[in-house]
Amino acid sequence: MSASLLSVRLRLKHFHRLHVVLQHVDMATHGGSEAEVLLKKTGCAGVITLNRPKALNALNLSMIQQIYPQLKVWEEDPKMFVIIMKGAGGKAFCAGGDIRAVTDAGTVGHRLAQDFFREEYILNNAIGTCKKTYVALIDGITMGGASSICIQT
16 A cells, blocks of 8 residues: 555544544434433544533443443443543533442441542543543533543643
């Protein structure tokens, strides 16, 4: 294969990835589903939508436990080229961890705080070491732990 043909193929591959990302920028509004996390495969992209707009898409333990295994599945899928994370509702990407739930659980002696932070750090590591291109569509409020799920290198 000639160098110019290879160069064209690489540019097309990058263009296709960009096209997929841009499609999802337009679809970042709440889709009406009540699930806290929406996990969808669209072509060569895996799309994770944080779907708690009334809570500014704050992460809770249940959301983390849904995102992590799907991230690992998509990471091993040879047909996947990009994983996109976005927030629903148009106001916030993610307000970080659901501190209210962690605090409330701690006041009654529940282990939620330990479980939440352990699982969140495991997810952060998975995102930071992901073999696929990972894109966080940071649009709106982004605070605290949200930095860990969007600014991994």
